[in-house]
Amino acid sequence: MSVCENTPITTEPKAAHAVVSGFTLLIKHRLQVLVVTVVLLLCTIIADILIGPAFLSISEVMSGIFTPGKVSSSTAIIIWDIRLPMTLMAMLVGMSLGVAGVHMQTILGNPLASPYTLGFSAAAGFGAALVILTGISLPLVPFLSIPLAAFVMCGVAAWLVYIFSRVRGMTAEVMVLAGIATLFLFQSLQSLIQYLASPEVLQSIVFWLFGSLLKASWSNVPIIATIFILCTLAVLPNIWQLTGLRLGDDRAEAVGVNVRKLRLKMFFIVALLTAGAVAFVGTIGFVGLVAPHIARMLVGEDQRVLLPMAALSGALILLGASILSKLVSPGGVVPIGIVTAVIGVPFLFGLILRSGRSHW
Numbered sequence: 528m529s530v531c532e533n534t535p536i537t538t539e540p541k542a543a544h545a546v547v548s549g550f551t552l553l554i555k556h557r558l559q560v561l562v563v564t565v566v567l568l569l570c571t572i573i574a575d576i577l578i579g580p581a582f583l584s585i586s587e588v589m590s591g592i593f594t595p596g597k598v599s600s601s602t603a604i605i606i607w608d609i610r611l612p613m614t615l616m617a618m619l620v621g622m623s624l625g626v627a628g629v630h631m632q633t634i635l636g637n638p639l640a641s642p643y644t645l646g647f648s649a650a651a652g653f654g655a656a657l658v659i660l661t662g663i664s665l666p667l668v669p670f671l672s673i674p675l676a677a678f679v680m681c682g683v684a685a686w687l688v689y690i691f692s693r694v695r696g697m698t699a700e701v702m703v704l705a706g707i708a709t710l711f712l713f714q715s716l717q718s719l720i721q722y723l724a725s726p727e728v729l730q731s732i733v734f735w736l737f738g739s740l741l742k743a744s745w746s747n748v749p750i751i752a753t754i755f756i757l758c759t760l761a762v763l764p765n766i767w768q769l770t771g772l773r774l775g776d777d778r779a780e781a782v783g784v785n786v787r788k789l790r791l792k793m794f795f796i797v798a799l800l801t802a803g804a805v806a807f808v809g810t811i812g813f814v815g816l817v818a819p820h821i822a823r824m825l826v827g828e829d830q831r832v833l834l835p836m837a838a839l840s841g842a843l844i845l846l847g848a849s850i851l852s853k854l855v856s857p858g859g860v861v862p863i864g865i866v867t868a869v870i871g872v873p874f875l876f877g878l879i880l881r882s883g884r885s886h887w
Contacts, residue, residue, distance in 0.1 A: 738864020
């Protein structure tokens with residue numbers, strides 16, 4: 528047997544080994560990025576609890592978290608009743624918006640898609656403004672009146688988009704157009720409510736629309752955590768299908784993905800995640816748009832790694848905004864929605880200028 532005849536036999540195992548080695552290095556790199564991000568998130572959580580109007584040392588914060596009996600009662604109250612719920616709320620809301628943003632960009636195939644593209648945030652704002660204007664209150668749990676109204680209106684927006692999109696087959700283009708129409712509808716209704724409100728009521732409405740973590744408590748943090756966990760569990764069976772959907776509808780269907788059914792399911796999961804995120808804290812922009820792009824730049828398109836990375840990125844963005852909101856106004860807290868809007872625009876411009884559409 529000649530040398531030429533032996534060549535395919537010897538080179539093919541080497542090529543296969545090179546592919547396997549490259550894939551192994553890629554997986555190792557992605558896992559390293561996730562680990563570093565988790566460590567950074569833990570440091571940010573400690574920093575967010577540490578910073579506030581009442582000065583606390585890092586030893587007091589660590590003792591207050593792990594051994595609350597060894598710190599003074601006032602320090603324990605500051606940590607456990609005020610700062611820790613706000614920190615956990617920021618983390619959960621950021622994770623929910625980050626994951627919702629990934630789902631939106633995946634099912635719509637649009638890098639500009641976010642949880643607000645389909646009008647969910649505007650609908651939540653209208654529901655909250657309506658309750659604030661009318662003074663409607665639930666009999667047994669009055670503190671849930673505004674969050675419940677915001678949650679219900681998110682559901683109404685999802686229903687409207689679904690009804691209009693169903694007529695044309697739930698395609699990405701039709702969903703975007705129906706979402707834009709729904710967005711303008713609820714923004715107009717928001718403006719009407721603000722026009723009819725008295726100055727005192729208008730101030731309350733505008734403050735809610737700014738977005739704030741001040742109403743975070745141990746009664747509403749578990750609600751958002753439960754919604755996020757349930758939505759995450761619901762998505763797990765469709766991880767590979769979502770990765771396939773990024774190849775386009777035709778190619779996804781060619782490998783056995785029911786594109787219409789998958790898009791419909793993810794649409795309602797996005798609505799639920801967004802509703803849970805904004806119901807208690809108000810409107811917070813740019814997190815659902817920027818976090819998925821950061822995650823894609825760091826770990827690529829594989830949804831098994833992209834989803835947790837987007838959740839971590841969203842949590843880091845919102846926790847960073849929380850820290851900045853307390854540093855900007857010593858002795859007070861600037862509404863976090865203002866901070867995310869101010870830093871979100873230049874950050875998004877930076878992403879565009881740095882990478883363009885390469886990571887998309």
